[in-house]
Amino acid sequence: MAISAQAREILDIAVAASEAKLGINPVALEVTDRMPFTDVFLVVSAESPRQVNAIANEIVDELIKHGHKRAKMEGKDEASWILVDCRDVIVHVMLDEKREFYALERLWADAPEVPIEVTPR
Structure with a gap:
C-alpha cells in the first residue's frame, strides 16, 4: 500500500529539516499495514545529544511553518x-550508538523502504 499524500509531504519536510541540521543516514520505512496509527517511520542518526535536539526541534518548526499541527516529542530530556x-x-532521531543498539531497520526489516531524496555531502 502506498503512503498518503499528506504522509509524503510530512516525510519530505522532516527529511529536509533533518538534513538542515546535518542528520545522518535517514531511512524511511512504510509501516501502514503494520501500524494502524501511522504510515511511515523515519529513522535519522545524530552525533551528539545537542544535535539530536536540534534535528527534532527543526522538524517541529518546519512542520509548523508548512501549516501542520505541532508534533509531539518524547525523550527530549535525555536527548x-x-x-x-x-x-x-x-520520526526517530537517535544517537549513532542507540541506533546501532536498537536496530529499528532490522526490527522492521519486512517493511518496505520509502524512497527519499537525500543531498549527498
Missing part, C-alpha cells in the same frame, strides 16, 4: 533518542 510524532510519520 539520546527523541521520538517526534507527526501523526502520519513518526
Whole structure:
C-alpha cells in the first residue's frame, strides 16, 4: 500500500529539516499495514545529544511553518533518542550508538523502504 499524500509531504519536510541540521543516514520505512496509527517511520542518526535536539526541534518548526499541527516529542530530556510524532510519520532521531543498539531497520526489516531524496555531502 502506498503512503498518503499528506504522509509524503510530512516525510519530505522532516527529511529536509533533518538534513538542515546535518542528520545522518535517514531511512524511511512504510509501516501502514503494520501500524494502524501511522504510515511511515523515519529513522535519522545524530552525533551528539545537542544535535539530536536540534534535528527534532527543526522538524517541529518546519512542520509548523508548512501549516501542520505541532508534533509531539518524547525523550527530549535525555536527548539520546527523541521520538517526534507527526501523526502520519513518526520520526526517530537517535544517537549513532542507540541506533546501532536498537536496530529499528532490522526490527522492521519486512517493511518496505520509502524512497527519499537525500543531498549527498
